[in-house]
Amino acid sequence: MKRLLTRQNMIITAALLVVYIIVQVLLSTGIISAFYETNLILGGIGIIMAVSLNLITGFAGQFTLGHAGFMAIGAYFSAVMTVKWGMPFILSLLGGACLAAVMGFLIGLPTLRLKGDYLAIATLGMGEVIRVVLLNTKYVGGAAGLFGIPRITNWTWIFVCSVVTVLCIRNLLWSSYGRACISVREDEVAAEIMGVDITHYKVLAFVVGAFFAGLGGALYSHYYYFIQPGGFGFMKSIEYLVMVVLGGMGSITGSVMAAIVLTVINVFLQQYSAIRMILYALLLIIIMIFRPEGLMGSKEFSTAMFRRFERRDDRGSAGGQ
Amino acid sequence: MALLEVNNVSKVFGGLSAVTNLKMKLEAGELVGLIGPNGAGKTTVFNLLTGVYQTTTGDILFDGKNIAGKKPSAINQMGIARTFQNIRLFSDLTVLDNVRIAYHSHVAYKLPAALFRSGRFYAEEDQMAERAVKLLKIFNLDGKKDEIAKNLPYGEQRRLEIARALATEPKFLLLDEPAAGMNPQETAELMNLIRWIRDHFNLTILLIEHDMSLVMGCCERIYVLEYGRVIAQGDPENVKHNPKVIEAYLGEEVTYA
Ligand SMILES: Nc1ncnc2c1ncn2[C@@H]1O[C@H](COP(=O)(O)OP(=O)(O)OP(=O)(O)O)[C@@H](O)[C@H]1O
Numbered sequence: 278m279k280r281l282l283t284r285q286n287m288i289i290t291a292a293l294l295v296v297y298i299i300v301q302v303l304l305s306t307g308i309i310s311a312f313y314e315t316n317l318i319l320g321g322i323g324i325i326m327a328v329s330l331n332l333i334t335g336f337a338g339q340f341t342l343g344h345a346g347f348m349a350i351g352a353y354f355s356a357v358m359t360v361k362w363g364m365p366f367i368l369s370l371l372g373g374a375c376l377a378a379v380m381g382f383l384i385g386l387p388t389l390r391l392k393g394d395y396l397a398i399a400t401l402g403m404g405e406v407i408r409v410v411l412l413n414t415k416y417v418g419g420a421a422g423l424f425g426i427p428r429i430t431n432w433t434w435i436f437v438c439s440v441v442t443v444l445c446i447r448n449l450l451w452s453s454y455g456r457a458c459i460s461v462r463e464d465e466v467a468a469e470i471m472g473v474d475i476t477h478y479k480v481l482a483f484v485v486g487a488f489f490a491g492l493g494g495a496l497y498s499h500y501y502y503f504i505q506p507g508g509f510g511f512m513k514s515i516e517y518l519v520m521v522v523l524g525g526m527g528s529i530t531g532s533v534m535a536a537i538v539l540t541v542i543n544v545f546l547q548q549y550s551a552i553r554m555i556l557y558a559l560l561l562i563i564i565m566i567f568r569p570e571g572l573m574g575s576k577e578f579s580t581a582m583f584r585r586f587e588r589r590d591d592r593g594s595a596g597g598q
Numbered sequence: 599m600a601l602l603e604v605n606n607v608s609k610v611f612g613g614l615s616a617v618t619n620l621k622m623k624l625e626a627g628e629l630v631g632l633i634g635p636n637g638a639g640k641t642t643v644f645n646l647l648t649g650v651y652q653t654t655t656g657d658i659l660f661d662g663k664n665i666a667g668k669k670p671s672a673i674n675q676m677g678i679a680r681t682f683q684n685i686r687l688f689s690d691l692t693v694l695d696n697v698r699i700a701y702h703s704h705v706a707y708k709l710p711a712a713l714f715r716s717g718r719f720y721a722e723e724d725q726m727a728e729r730a731v732k733l734l735k736i737f738n739l740d741g742k743k744d745e746i747a748k749n750l751p752y753g754e755q756r757r758l759e760i761a762r763a764l765a766t767e768p769k770f771l772l773l774d775e776p777a778a779g780m781n782p783q784e785t786a787e788l789m790n791l792i793r794w795i796r797d798h799f800n801l802t803i804l805l806i807e808h809d810m811s812l813v814m815g816c817c818e819r820i821y822v823l824e825y826g827r828v829i830a831q832g833d834p835e836n837v838k839h840n841p842k843v844i845e846a847y848l849g850e851e852v853t854y855a
């Protein structure tokens with residue numbers, strides 16, 4: 278308990294509470310309009326999606342292009358639980374996340390034996406399969422989509438879920454389990470020789486990542502009244518990948534910041550939705566050219582930074598093989 | 599019972615037989631050298647012993663158990679650890695993390711303990727960090743525990759690799775040219791250190807080395823490999839007078855310490 282009461286933890290908790298209360302007050306007094314509220318919700322979902330994707334891609338080093346597929350599973354299954362089975366929201370949230378995690382396990386076990394480009398293609402295929410299956414499932418409305426989902430997701434839910442997501446993934450990473458995942462990214466052969474069962478940890482990262490993506494999906498469907506398979510296509514996966522790359526592969530705080538930055542950019546581009554994806558693509562190219570390690574590299578933003586700016590180590594080519 | 603028994607092991611790559619009918623037997627506590635010219639198959643033997651490669655024929659018994667078909671991670675957990683000829687540290691991670699990752703098989707706390715930061719999690723993490731620092735101290739690296747591995751000088755990277763291998767708490771340690779690239783003084787120190795850790799950690803060590811004189815001075819028993827076959831074995835005195843060994847090393851500079 279004493280370990281949790283560090284100065285940094287107290288500052289962060291206080292700052293989070295202040296942010297929560299201020300936004301809550303602004304919302305209830307109507308100063309934040311419905312338009313901005315929507316973006317607030319999307320930003321929170323962005324944080325959940327980006328941080329969970331970063332666990333898989335940035336930390337465990339498994340490049341996946343199917344993250345929106347897990348989101349779709351969470352969105353649809355939770356909606357079915359609420360609308361068709363009359364379950365309470367909290368159970369639907371958990372149900373959506375759990376089913377996504379199960380799918381992550383079933384899909385991860387065979388595909389995570391693949392490496393690099395092959396894994397990217399396999400996960401891309403997985404995302405598309407999920408979308409096409411939903412498209413052809415009458416029970417969930419097929420191409421027309423699933424209607425009549427109650428709007429339950431609000432600022433409080435988003436706030437709590439994003440904080441829980443970030444906290445869980447941070448705690449996972451800063452433990453023996455997380456270090457094992459990172460060692461897989463660093464050098465698979467050396468990791469195996471050091472007793473790390475690499476398949477086990479790849480699947481672990483995939484399952485936990487899928488769980489939180491499912492949670493993000495469940496929050497999404499309970500905000501929008503209605504969902505369509507088309508909303509969870511390849512471009513959605515790319516959108517979250519851009520957040521991860523922009524924030525820095527292997528930086529949780531980087532992903533959080535990137536999710537916020539991109540959501541704000543989206544607000545300004547609302548009228549020009551057609552060029553949004555072009556802008557994303559351009560942004561990705563620019564990052565790759567000028568700052569391939571992203572905003573944060575693999576560093577974390579911390580209150581210690583205010584006291585002392587740490588020297589940034591260049592992430593050059595990997596040393597030995 | 600011997601700690602390690604290699605029975606008629608062969609490894610074929612395409613048409614090339616890198617290791618042919620290898621027989622080896624190591625008793626617990628031995629410090630044994632494995633030498634031979636370039637391309638003789640020494641590293642391949644290590645890869646077979648650690649499960650990186652599967653044998654083409656023959657079997658390998660460690661502690662009486664067959665390691666065939668086991669994953670490298672499972673073999674490590676049985677008690678075999680190694681270093682690499684070309685250093686393979688987790689080069690973007692800190693020195694401390696390199697060692698902590700190697701402790702991973704001995705961590706008892708479960709995932710929920712990590713997620714919810716239980717008292718047990720902190721207790722074990724503290725203990726692990728303490729042990730890691732103690733281990734690094736042996737290699738004179740404790741002062742550099744927060745440095746990024748790839749920024750260490752070459753000799754220190756080699757020593758860190760040994761420390762990391764030891765952190766897995768092995769019974770049997772394989773060292774692939776641990777002194778490569780070191781100057782004579784560093785090499786002499788390292789050899790003393792290797793003998794010391796063998797005694798201190800109750801290890802059995804198999805050591806690949808290019809420099810004959812060095813192996814002669816350090817190891818109690820030697821296998822000489824050429825073209826994948828054992829051409830001589832025995833104590834250093836015997837081996838260095840063996841005509842086949844002299845022939846194999848002909849043209850190479852052979853100096854006896
Ligand atoms: N994965 C592989 N595929 C094909 N051939 C291989 C492979 N690994 C090793 N070899 C071949 O097997 C032979 C033995 O190689 P090995 O690396 O074991 O030699 P070595 O004794 O360690 O040599 P050195 O002293 O140069 O390290 C070489 O001819 C090498 O080219």
Ligand SMILES: [Mg+2]
Binds near residue numbers: 640641642683
């Ligand atoms: Mg070799």
